[in-house]
Amino acid sequence: MTIENAQKDIIDNFLFFDDWTQKYEYIIELSKDLEFMSDNLKSEDNLIKGCQSKVWLHAEMINGKINFLADSEAIITKGIISILLNVFNNRKPQEILDSDMGFIEKIGLKEHLSPNRANGLSSMYKQIKFYALAFSKS
């Protein structure tokens, strides 16, 4: 599945909800899907700046694709990370570099993209792209 298709799937899932309660309950649900991240990976180096709750992101290159592990103290943030990893995990660096975040607006989470430093979605995406760039050069 391409990144674009993964994003379309998410948009379709979200279309399903009539109100914000259902949407956020779904996000909270998704937070539980996140793959376990061991405490030793929750290092200063993996901490993403610019989020109000602590967010850790770890990346490794496996067979030409980037494998991400991430976690957060806040459930909603975790749910949003989960959405992001659904899209960007196990991708080739170039795929990530070619991607955009338009789908976030389409699923009604635009507020999380604001340059407001409280919610760190932009920072996470920046960091994901940063890893992609680094690995594409290595």
Add this chain to the structure above:
Amino acid sequence: MTIENAQKDIIDNFLFFDDWTQKYEYIIELSKDLEFMSDNLKSEDNLIKGCQSKVWLHAEMINGKINFLADSEAIITKGIISILLNVFNNRKPQEILDSDMGFIEKIGLKEHLSPNRANGLSSMYKQIKFYALAFSKS
């Protein structure tokens, strides 16, 4: 004549004018009445801060009354000094301390009282009062 009466006289004189041209022509006329101030009195010490054109004010106590000498580079400022000295020259310190500047508004020169540092009427009046205070204590 009391200070109050001197101020009333000035108000009466100004009532006479229909438009600003006449008023300012009169002020320019008055500038020529200023008593001559010799250059050696135009010292740094006598310079009044806060006027755009240089204004010098010198004061001496003669027989219990304050004698002022003043000059300025700008004609309008000179005219206004002339009005001030008409009121405040040769007064006892206490008379000056008891006075106010309400008459300036009545003759339509309120703009010169603004805290704007370009026109220094407030600064001049402050300095006149300052001398009065100093002499009243000596």
Add this chain to the structure above:
Amino acid sequence: MNLSFNVEKIRQDFPILSKKINNKPLIYFDNAATSQTPICVIDCIKDYYEKYNSNIHRGVHSLSDEATSAYEDARNKVKDHFNIKYSEEVIFTSGTTHSINIVSNGFSKILTKDDEIIVSGLEHHSNIVPWQMMIESSGAKLKVIPLMENGELDMDEFANILSLKTKVVFLNHVSNALGLINPIEKIINMSHEKGAYVLIDGAQSAAHFKIDLQKLNVDFFTASAHKLCGPTGVGFLYGKKELLHRMEPLMGGGEMISDVTFSKTTYADLPHKFEAGTPNISGVIAFGRALDYLNEIGLEKIENYENDLLDYANSKLKQIEGLKIYGESKNKTSVISFNIEGIHSYDIGALLDKFGIAVRTGQHCAQPIMDHFGVDGTVRASFSFINTFQEIDDLFEALKKVKSMLS
């Protein structure tokens, strides 16, 4: 409950209160971050730009006279409101942060490495970082008034660290993170006995009760207009004349000098020495209007009403199981800083927003207090006289739903 306070009428002065968030009426409980702006203040800004916008102090024309008079009127309003003796002791700044930096920078050339300064453990970063910068350049030592378990200042420890070496004591009047009112009268008197100067950061107090600076006999005081129903980008610093004369200015520029050649510059008199450059003219004038507005309502009435709101909110929120309030005390402004067990403050704030309720979450620019309580952050609901008891009920109901969603 306070019946004499007509909150519905007052709310009509605030256009933003008709705003909908997520299709729900805005409930604004972030007053400690910034206050909302009454229409008279907004109109005052509009009026300035439509009728007498001009650079001030040196213009020869009528617009400049008009703008200068309005600007200096605002200075007199600040002077009167806070009962300051001389108008030249009122310095307009871009806000509390700027004010504190003026003082810390001014003292950086006065203090030496043998001197000590004292800060409270309750400070906003704006009252910590400037002093750290000062310490670096002066070598003076920093002592901290520790907190007691509930977050109040440990006054016994203050007495211990205060000495003849202490030169400046700086602390906030009210803590922004907790709303605690500090015993500043006591601190000022004790400090003065040792010859130390005191700076009070009034960012969080000035909106909530009347402050008499001559009576307090404090050396420096500062607040921000944007927390006082005024606009952003303006505040003031009060300082005793003789201290302001001794301090070097933080910034150089136009307005603040009386004589300039390339080899030498003479600073202008107070307050201009500290007001370099074109100031926030419309902001200063609107700040004056905001003080008028607060006085039209009456700060005493505001204080009483806000105390009632706080009591009510306390009693409601405590009904929520697992909710812990930080900094409980009798001496508080209308701020409640809390967490719910097992839930991250960010999650609470993000979901409350969906109910149209604006609270602040996180460290509130006061990391040392968070460290004291061993938390990462809190949810802070800060009430003001534009809020209603009904809104507190709404918060209570929303919190219950949020809690059940998140646990």
Add this chain to the structure above:
Amino acid sequence: MNLSFNVEKIRQDFPILSKKINNKPLIYFDNAATSQTPICVIDCIKDYYEKYNSNIHRGVHSLSDEATSAYEDARNKVKDHFNIKYSEEVIFTSGTTHSINIVSNGFSKILTKDDEIIVSGLEHHSNIVPWQMMIESSGAKLKVIPLMENGELDMDEFANILSLKTKVVFLNHVSNALGLINPIEKIINMSHEKGAYVLIDGAQSAAHFKIDLQKLNVDFFTASAHKLCGPTGVGFLYGKKELLHRMEPLMGGGEMISDVTFSKTTYADLPHKFEAGTPNISGVIAFGRALDYLNEIGLEKIENYENDLLDYANSKLKQIEGLKIYGESKNKTSVISFNIEGIHSYDIGALLDKFGIAVRTGQHCAQPIMDHFGVDGTVRASFSFINTFQEIDDLFEALKKVKSMLS
């Protein structure tokens, strides 16, 4: 004359132009001190306070998101307008004076007593006094580019004083007292060849023509919103990233740190490192709107029209006997600085005001230039695209009357 420029239509955007002074229509020729404000900018401020006033960057609620987005949009507008590479190279300040102080303070810890800095003889006090303060703390030496008789910079002398010791060169793009446009491209290139950084004070240039900062390759640039149809109390500093990283901040506070304990503070990333405290949020957003407004008209059109105004005013004013213009040159913005023989500039300004004409008189915060010409002050009429040819005729007639009254 420029016929494609519909000045009457543009004037309708400026509410203040319907003002009467002394019963005469306001003729505003003090644009170099502060520009007037179009209704779209005034409405933008009103909108902010009525619809989304909130503290920014750390709020979890929708209002804060909205205000933060608008604030950061403004940063991008400044970036685009001046063709800046990275948005974090745009620092919002309270104005040009503040910006220059950030740089002079930043360099005070970088320079040593073996270093030299160069300033032009044409500077505004805001670009002199901060550097004098810096020199005092760093010990670096100040060299001055002298003026030629007409007030233009003596570029031969500049080449002489520029050396490998020179670390910073700072000068204005356009002189506020005379309107002269300095050869900054040349100065930047020559300075870079010697390894010196250049700060350009664009307070008087940015309103009059398009400026491309990447093309200029300048190290620092600054301007004030209030001279660009924007509000008071806001401006920006552009700096190259690597230089901003090297400089210490002028002020400490909230927003500008990433980690605070009492023993240590870590500064936040750019641009926040230099934006301590709550900024002038409404001002910044309205500044962005003002740039939009200027772009809607088109800076090229503005430049052409203002050049025509200047030519016309020059030809008219020279008909007045005894009138002397300071700083004549082909490279000028629409400013005429003059005196009439035997008459004090203050008298001219005070009487012009009675005709409803606002000009500035005095030293224009540029005492060294006045010293150069051996005058105490001048009358400065500064024109902008809101002025008309008819208004210049009115000035001409008024000046003749003023002259006859005063001589």
